[in-house]
Amino acid sequence: MDSNTRILADRLANIVGPRHVKTGASELLVYENDGLPGYHKRPRLFVAPGNREEAIAVVQALAAANAPWVARGAGTGLSGGSLADGVVMIGMQRMRRILAIDPEARSATVEPGVVNVSLTKAATPFGLHYAPDPSSQAACTIGGNVAENAGGPHCLKYGVTLNHVLAATVVLPDGELLELRTPDADAVGFDLLGAFVGSEGCFGLAVDITVRLTPNPERICTMLADFTTVDGAADAVSTIIAAGIVPAALELVDAGTIAAVEASIYAAGYPTDAAACLLVEVDGPAAGLDDDVAEITRHCTAAGARSVKTATDAAARAKLWQGRKKAFGAMGRVAPTLAVQDAVVPRTRLAPVLREVARIAEKHGIRVCNVFHAGDGNLHPNIPYNGHDSAEAARVHAACDEIMAACIAEGGSITGEHGVGLDKLPYMEDLFTPDSLDAMCRLRDAWDPARRANPGKVVPVHRCREWMATPAARS
Amino acid sequence: MDGHAGGPVMTGTSSLAAPRSVAELADIVRDARAAVQRLRVVAGGTWSDAGTPASRIRADATPVSLRELRGVVAYVPGDLTLTVRAGTTLAELDAICAEHNQWCTLTPWGGNHGTVGATFATATNGPLARALGRPRDIALGLEFVDGLATTVRGGGRVVKNVAGFDLTRLLVGSFGALGVITEVTVRLRARPAVDRTWIVACEPGAAADIRRGAITPLAVEPLSAASAAALNAEVGALLVRFAGNAALVSAAERMLRALGSLTECEASAWSLVRETNAPVRSIEQDALALPLARRIKERFDPAAILNPGVLGESA
CATH class of the missing domain: 3.30.70.2740 (Alpha-Beta Plaits)
Known part of the structure; x- marks a missing residue:
């Protein structure tokens, strides 16, 4: 370890306590990966703040040292967003307190390290839940979800993370503290919270997040439709949506997935001779739900479904979902x-x-x-x-x-x-024009002029003109 | 976009420029930047009323109209997405979607006279916002010409997308101060099978109960004096809308009946209510007081030529 890193580690240890700063190679090994296979990037050092004040002080200390950093939630990300290649990693897993649940306002304020499903568990006594449900919800954190604008099966009806974040306290990479909230319909101003959600850790570090909680539906019905062709299943998807029904979730599993799932301990009873199955869930008030189920069944049958199984009790529904939610684990056997x-x-x-x-x-x-x-x-x-x-x-x-x-x-x-x-960095240039990529760079530069937060992610650096053109910025 | 023959349409005494293509618009912005000529973005002109942020735009700004940039760019009804040029009016958008029994749920306060571009630029909500999303939830992607005269695209044309930093959310509600929106891709919805509206004569406090009831209403709005007069109803009565399948809406009607007497009306009542309630914005604050907001403005419009003053900044 070089002397600058030693000095920085000592400074951070003064803020969070020496136990929560890791510098040794073996200690850092666990932080070399996230959910993206094939990459190993060793952080310069690891620091885990225990509360909001410590997190702010850590970012300010890194600003003072002009040290780039990457924030990490649970490390379940699938795009390599939290990989820290020789830069400081800020681990948020100690900040896992639910600060407030307001059942009247149907909102919760949490520290960013709160695990997604923990929030739903805490909200359950109030008849509420946190709607965005990535498949990793048993492990992933709300902070990571905000950084990635995470989705999940039920986002079809309820919207993605962006639609559920009401406010956030963010420390900018230069150490300034900002309170961001969803724009007031009566006021005039930029939607900074909208820009922050999904900024993949490049705009700053959220130290607390307020999210909307959603009332639990009165009734839920899960259906499994099996098809002998993938085309048939895909057609059914389009006709269901076009009919104006908004299912809570509408998932497709193909023969390869069914084979992996049914051979594993997560076997869900999916027909192994099907080319594809649709898992369709409708939820909401009891009134009218059966009619939606009947209509979805009709659409599936018309598109060639051999059978449509319906489950309403919790155990049967959980079994149907198990194959979908644990599909990734089942593929581990393959x-x-x-x-x-x-x-x-x-x-x-x-x-x-x-x-x-x-x-x-x-x-x-x-x-x-x-x-x-x-x-x-x-x-x-x-x-x-x-x-x-x-x-x-x-x-x-x-x-x-x-x-x-x-x-x-x-x-x-x-x-x-x-x-x-x-x-996905290499594909950004296939999707966006150089002018559009440069505009994204300009937006990042406004949040983080020194380019200290999650450097090298999201937009290829060579697409950032101002950055390329300003020699002072390179130092 | 195809260019048209000839230059921008110039009309009137105020040398109103009405570019016919995005390239022409970019030329106008480029020239304006070079000459530090300030521009005022207009389309339907419905935001130029006194009392709105538009009234704060410096008087010496030259109007640039988007009225020639209109019409559908792409519409695949099965995808429930539509890409439309910014100068298209909401009424035109409605007519296009209605042909396929779909709708865009923007339906902002003030009515259907305004344009798609202005509605997103001003993030103007309507009565459906709570149930079906606000402009920031409805925009899937957009194209704009920024103050550097570069043509930029954010987001995309699919309903779910996290590729790149979110220029779409940045532009929605930016009041034309970061760029001129030229095209927007919106999320559409299929028209519900049943869609009914009632005037409910009940306690004003019932609005909150209806919103939080087991069946989520599409809209609940206490009638203002103007709206009540237009609908021949009591001031403070609630206009309530439920949609879905027949069984669901019937259950909602039974629930409403328990709250007060019901008078059913046509869905067009909502057009009346929207037209009699123009959006009101607070105009005292300086949205550029925040250093971050100022840095964003500097990077997208360094010469401060786009709608100068609209954010409350002293120009």
């Missing part, structure tokens, strides 16, 4: 490494894009298991492979490039909920 991909296409282009993904997989001799938010057109082509086999890893990489290109060609996006991070 191969040691899993690339969880993320892209979006217009809903009406699902069927051709899925055919193209299958063609790309075959061409590269890899296996793709699709399990995704079909209602949003948000694909997750998951690729189980052996990361230690460099030839296979290269084929996976080539296939991912082609899958992204196919989604862009259909007018889609390279990420619907996982973020750009490191993984």
Whole structure:
């Protein structure tokens, strides 16, 4: 460790206590990865503030030392957003207090390290829950969710993280403290909170976050429709949405995923001879819900479903969901490494894009298991492979490039909920013009003129003109 | 976008420029920046009333009209997304969507005379905002010409997207001070099977109960004096709207009946109420007082030529 890092570590230890600063190689090993396979980036040092004051003081100390940093929640991110390559890592896992729940206002204020599902558990006695539900919700944090503008199956009806964040206290990379809130309809001013949510840790560090809590539905009904063709399942998705029904969730699992799930301890009773299954959930007031179920059943049958199973009691519903929620774990049986991909296409282009993904997989001799938010057109082509086999890893990489290109060609996006991070950086130039990328750089520069927060993520640095043109900024 | 023959349309005595393409608009902004000629962005002109932030724009700013930049760029009804040029009026947007039994739920206060661009630029809400989203929730992506005369796209045309920093949320509600919005992609909804509206004669406090009831209303609005007069109803009565399938809306009607006497009316009552209630903004504050906001303004409009004064800053 160089002397500057030693001095910085001592300064941070004065703020958070020596136990919460890690500098040794073995101590830092655990922080070299997040949920994105294939990357190992060692932080310069690790610091874990225990409360809001410490977090602010840490960012201010890093500003004084002009030391770049990356914040990390639970490390479940799938785009490499929290990887810290030689820079300071701020771990938020100690800041996991729920500061307030206001059942009247249906809101909660939390520290950023609060685990997503913990908030829902705490809200349950009030008949409320936190709606955004990424598959990693048992581990991921609200702070990480805000950074990535995380989604989840139920975001189809309830909206993504952006739609649920009401306010945040943010310390800017220069140490200034800001209270951001959803813009008042009567006032005039920029939607800074809207810009902050999803900024992938590049705009500042949230030290507390206020989110909306959603009333628990009176009744929930989960359906499983099985199809002999993927096209049939994709068609059913479009007709259900076009009919004006807004299911709480509308997920597609394909044959590869079903095989992995049904062979695992998470077996959910999905028919193993199906080409694809749709998991459809409707929720809300009891009145009219059965009619929605009947209509969805009709649409599925018309699109070629062999059967539509309906579950209303909690145990049967949980079993149907288990296969979807634990699909990633089940794929662990197939191969040691899993690339969880993320892209979006217009809903009406699902069927051709899925055919193209299958063609790309075959061409590269890899296996793709699709399990995704079909209602949003948000694909997750998951690729189980052996990361230690460099030839296979290269084929996976080539296939991912082609899958992204196919989604862009259909007018889609390279990420619907996982973020750009490191993984999607190369595709940003395929999706946005140089002028648009430069505008994003300018927005980041306004928040963080010194480019200290999560350097090198989201927008390729060479696309930032002012940055390139200002020699002083490079030092 | 296709260019048209000839230059921007110039009309009237105030040398109103009405570019016919985004490239022409960019040229105007480029020239204005070079000459430090301030610009006032207008479209439908509905925001130029006194008492709105538009009234604060410096008087010497040259108007640039978006009225020639109108019409649909892309609409695939099955995707429930629509990309439209900013000068399109809300009435035109409604008509386009209605052909496919869909709607854009912006429906802002003030009515349907304004344009898509102005509604997003001013983030103007309407009675459906609470249930179906505000402009920031409805915009999926947009294109704008910033104060550097560069044409920028944020977001995309799909319903879920986290690629890149969120220029869409930045521009929505920025009152044209960061860029001139030229195109917006919006999230549409399928028209509900049943959509009913009642005037409920009840305690004003019932509004909160209805909003928090087991069945979420599409809209609840206490009638102002003007709205009540237009609807021939009591001031303070509630205008309440429920939508969904028939069984759901019937259950909602039974619930409402327990609160007071009901008079059912056409959905057009909402147009009346929106037209009689123009959006009101607080105009005292200086939105650029915050250093972060000032830095953003500097990076998107360094010459301060776009709608100078609209954010309450002293120009």
